[in-house]
Amino acid sequence: MCRQTGGRWHSAISIDTFLPVQSIISMATIAHFTDPHLPLTGARLRELASKRILGWLSWRLRRRRNHHADVLARISNDIAACDPDVLALTGDVVNISTRSEFASARRWLERTAAPERLMLVPGNHDFYVRDALKAGLPRLAPWMTGRPEERMPEFPTVRYVGNVALIGVDSTWPAPWREASGMVGEEQLERLRHLLANSAAKGFCRIVLIHHPPLTELASKPRKALKDADRLREVLVEQGAEIVLYGHNHEWAHRTIETRTGIAHILSAPSASMAPGRKKPPAGWQLLKVERRRGEWAIEVTRRGLANDGRSMHELERLSLSSLSQ
Ligand SMILES: [Fe+2]
């Protein structure tokens, strides 16, 4: 199913704010994966004298049995075999935002895809404490922006890939102890409002990337919810968006909301490193093929997951989504 996507559209990737010529004619393929939670090693005692100690204990007692590096390698290889135009990664690359975690995350990203081919938005575990900014989160910035500077960007970020505008929203904030909540904030929401309107006016299919579930009802617990989800929903309804991709819950999901411009499909995937036989579904990812057909956006989503043997990958389901209201 993957071979047909080919690599023909790579030249359509643009991080300019101008309309690329290819966007008018080309199809785009996007691989969405999320929450890799790379193995936690090398934390320093000094770093653990903070909220990080809770995350470290959680990793030692539970999470290290869930998240496996070899599972993540199988997901990465499966994505690579499909040769998508761009990879969309919706956060939680690391666990407690230590210096050694960010060094490993940088090496893993370098092996996975060039910054121009992978768009990252941070998750709550990537901004676990305010010190994340000093510990190395900005070293991952090239994959947030597609540019080489190791400096945190102003969000939302935007990239144009073929006929798609990928819009990256940052939902992280230095949440208090025992919270894994998110917050977008009014200033970012205002910029998002303009980006959604401008991208639609230029004829792009709008795909929003965000770590936290964008709807209140999708939060697994109040302490893990996006605090201003209702405000985000208002912006989405008012300006429209065709797709929202998120992570955080480590589960497959598909919801829809009616917006001023049609249907917004809200999609999530499990953690890309989740071993089979755990409480959450085994690792998976989804391939989106976006086409413009007779005045509507047609988005074919192929969901692929790790089989229970922990080795083979298989297709789980195929969704044919339309932006048209029912
Ligand atoms: Fe996560």
Ligand SMILES: [Fe+2]
């Ligand atoms: Fe998360």
